[in-house]
Amino acid sequence: MNFEGIVIGAGAFMIIGILHPVVIKTEYYIGTRAWPMFLITGLLCIGLSLFWDSPVPSSLLSILGFSLLWSIQELFQQEKRVAKGWFPKNPKKDHSLR
Numbered sequence: 001m002n003f004e005g006i007v008i009g010a011g012a013f014m015i016i017g018i019l020h021p022v023v024i025k026t027e028y029y030i031g032t033r034a035w036p037m038f039l040i041t042g043l044l045c046i047g048l049s050l051f052w053d054s055p056v057p058s059s060l061l062s063i064l065g066f067s068l069l070w071s072i073q074e075l076f077q078q079e080k081r082v083a084k085g086w087f088p089k090n091p092k093k094d095h096s097l098r
Contacts, residue, residue, distance in 0.1 A: 004055060007056055008063075015064050016067055019067050019071050023074045023075050024087065027075055027078040027082065028090045029090065029093065031093060032079050034075065035072045035075055041065075041068050042068030042072075045061045045068065047065075
């Protein structure tokens with residue numbers, strides 16, 4: 001039996017599940033100006049996945065990288081959800097900065 005597909009699927013599920021609250025917390029505490037962190041980390045993960053010989057870690061790094069890139073868009077969407085009142089606004093964060 002080959003369990004690599006199951007491991008990759010479970011890993012993808014966990015990566016997406018973990019990044020959802022990370023995006024929410026990042027927007028709350030830092031704001032959208034944190035998007036370069038997601039870009040650099042995502043590109044780094046994708047690049048590292050190219051050099052990994054084993055398919056499971058390579059796939060998981062690639063999934064993490066592309067999920068981090070997707071999180072950039074989600075970060076800006078989260079800002080709009082906060083503006084609509086769907087999520088709380090951080091009263092200590094300077095909202096004039098971006």
